[in-house]
Amino acid sequence: MALHGTIHLHPAHVVGPVRRRTFGSFVEHMARCVYTGIHEPGHPLADADGLRTDVLALTRELGVSSVRYPGGNFVSGYRWEDGVGPVEQRPRRLELAWHSTETNAFGLDEFMTWADKAQVEPMYAVNLGTRGTQEALDVLEYTNAPTGTAWADARAANGHEEPYGIRMWCLGNEMDGPWQIGHKTAEEYGRLAAETARAMRRMDPDLELVACGSSFPSMPTFGAWEQAVLAAGYEAIDMISAHIYFREDHAANQASYLAAGEELDDYLDAVVAACDHARTLGKHSKRIMISVDEWNVTNASRGGDAGEDPSGEDWPEAPAFAESTYTAQDAVVVGNLLISLLRHTDRVASASQAQLVNVLGPIRTVPGGPAWRQTIFHPFALTSRHVSGQVLTTVSESPQRANPRRGGTSPVLDAVATWDEGTGSLVVLAVSRSRGQDLEVAVPLGAFGEDFAVQEAVVLHDEDPYAVNTADDPDRVLPRPLAGARIEEGTLRATLPPIRWAMIRLGRQG
Ligand code: AHR
Numbered sequence: 001m002a003l004h005g006t007i008h009l010h011p012a013h014v015v016g017p018v019r020r021r022t023f024g025s026f027v028e029h030m031a032r033c034v035y036t037g038i039h040e041p042g043h044p045l046a047d048a049d050g051l052r053t054d055v056l057a058l059t060r061e062l063g064v065s066s067v068r069y070p071g072g073n074f075v076s077g078y079r080w081e082d083g084v085g086p087v088e089q090r091p092r093r094l095e096l097a098w099h100s101t102e103t104n105a106f107g108l109d110e111f112m113t114w115a116d117k118a119q120v121e122p123m124y125a126v127n128l129g130t131r132g133t134q135e136a137l138d139v140l141e142y143t144n145a146p147t148g149t150a151w152a153d154a155r156a157a158n159g160h161e162e163p164y165g166i167r168m169w170c171l172g173n174e175m176d177g178p179w180q181i182g183h184k185t186a187e188e189y190g191r192l193a194a195e196t197a198r199a200m201r202r203m204d205p206d207l208e209l210v211a212c213g214s215s216f217p218s219m220p221t222f223g224a225w226e227q228a229v230l231a232a233g234y235e236a237i238d239m240i241s242a243h244i245y246f247r248e249d250h251a252a253n254q255a256s257y258l259a260a261g262e263e264l265d266d267y268l269d270a271v272v273a274a275c276d277h278a279r280t281l282g283k284h285s286k287r288i289m290i291s292v293d294e295w296n297v298t299n300a301s302r303g304g305d306a307g308e309d310p311s312g313e314d315w316p317e318a319p320a321f322a323e324s325t326y327t328a329q330d331a332v333v334v335g336n337l338l339i340s341l342l343r344h345t346d347r348v349a350s351a352s353q354a355q356l357v358n359v360l361g362p363i364r365t366v367p368g369g370p371a372w373r374q375t376i377f378h379p380f381a382l383t384s385r386h387v388s389g390q391v392l393t394t395v396s397e398s399p400q401r402a403n404p405r406r407g408g409t410s411p412v413l414d415a416v417a418t419w420d421e422g423t424g425s426l427v428v429l430a431v432s433r434s435r436g437q438d439l440e441v442a443v444p445l446g447a448f449g450e451d452f453a454v455q456e457a458v459v460l461h462d463e464d465p466y467a468v469n470t471a472d473d474p475d476r477v478l479p480r481p482l483a484g485a486r487i488e489e490g491t492l493r494a495t496l497p498p499i500r501w502a503m504i505r506l507g508r509q510g
Helices: 052-063 073-077 108-118 133-142 151-156 186-201 222-234 251-258 260-284 328-343 376-386
Strands: 003-008 012-017 024-026 066-069 093-095 099-100 122-128 168-171 208-211 237-244 290-296 347-354 362-363 371-373 390-392 395-397 399-401 410-411 413-420 425-433 440-446 454-461 479-481 486-488 491-496 500-508
Touching: 003 413, 012 066, 052 108, 052 122, 052 362, 052 376, 066 108, 066 362, 066 491, 108 133, 108 222, 108 454, 122 133, 122 376, 133 151, 133 186, 151 500, 168 186, 208 222, 208 491, 222 237, 222 290, 237 260, 237 347, 237 395, 251 260, 251 328, 260 290, 290 328, 290 395, 328 413, 328 425, 328 454, 328 500, 347 390, 347 486, 371 376, 376 425, 376 454, 376 479, 395 413, 425 440, 425 491, 454 486, 491 500
Parallel strands: 003 440, 024 066, 024 347, 066 122, 122 168, 168 208, 208 237, 237 290, 290 347
Antiparallel strands: 003 395, 012 390, 093 099, 362 371, 390 413, 399 410, 413 425, 425 500, 440 491, 454 479, 454 500, 486 491
16 A cells, blocks of 8 residues: 655745755765876876866766865875975875875866866865964965965966965864864864964955864764854854765665665754854854765775775775765665755755765776766756755655664655746655655645646666666666656646655746
């Protein structure tokens, strides 16, 4: 017997605008994200800058808006100056975050060239692990100052006369984590981040600055960390970061994994609460926004297909590890996480899926060989391409199912909708977390008028939820038409078989 769910929408009930920066990604000097990911001189499809044109094309197709760079854990030991100037003069370094050798063949100028070709906004992270305010000011002068001073002139000498004008900056990475090079207490980091932010604004007042929040919600200092950091620098920063990854640890956990979107909802609500508590305590008027600058699913278990983390005497260049091969079910969960991010568009000002290529990425490459779309590519690309206008407050009536990891139950149906009054486009994104029964979904449309028609209805699934896309079979898991999506007497109706992500686009008739 089928389950039933209803999605309630009204064009006047708005959460906030669809923000392009929700569809950001992340490129770190980690494993094969940069080298043999986006940059591979000698590859048959590399351009004159050594950039893989197949990966550039896929990045544009994915609809990526902004890209965080150069880390990640990598940034906390990084000397950005190593990566500029003549390539043959750049130093090789032992890279301590990922136990690798960093050749520095790719650096800031190469990244900006790549970002330009990929048509993405750069988001640059400074090292507040082994370095501090001065080095942050130096790299800011290199990127954003007009010529006439030392670092700006160095940029011009390296072939880039005009300032890059980078707006979004991360003040370090995951500084609450004991694994982080230069890990700090909340008070130490809060003071350094605040002083660095104030100094950077003296050079360029228009920056948008992101302070490190917690590395994930189960950190023992989650909440207290945000309070201390915001107490030190509330007025100096614009956003606080939130990072979160989900994995299906074992089959018994499938129901909980499918409900990952609910955990992301809870996490974001808790970060908002922490920010607003700090606002009250400090008697501030502005609201701190959230940068979810690392989020994704992962099934990169150690070894095997995912590759081995380097260790011991071996300091390889661009080793292959953390290469998640994603399933159809992973794609459904990613679609649900995007629903959650959109639902929080009033407070999530930026988000970056981690990472873009190979390392947990929606794009996978073979060195010297092909690049292809992993399963999680598809819900990201479709959501990014089609949502516009305003995110609507979306109330779902849904059957519930047990959620063993969290305790209690979670809804089977999750959904969000966007409404673009200018174009008359209504986009409904929905997920069925049901593992056995079809879910019949109804969306009453009375509040939108009567002349709607279904323009496109697609669904992401596979009869085998663990089916994957590979170099030999890159299109095994694809979005397919959702049969039977229709409007009947002013109500959109569709049936979602188990473990499905769906997008239904409606528009005015005629
Ligand atoms: O994205 C991979 C790593 O995960 C990042 O370097 C780090 O910030 C996080 O813990």
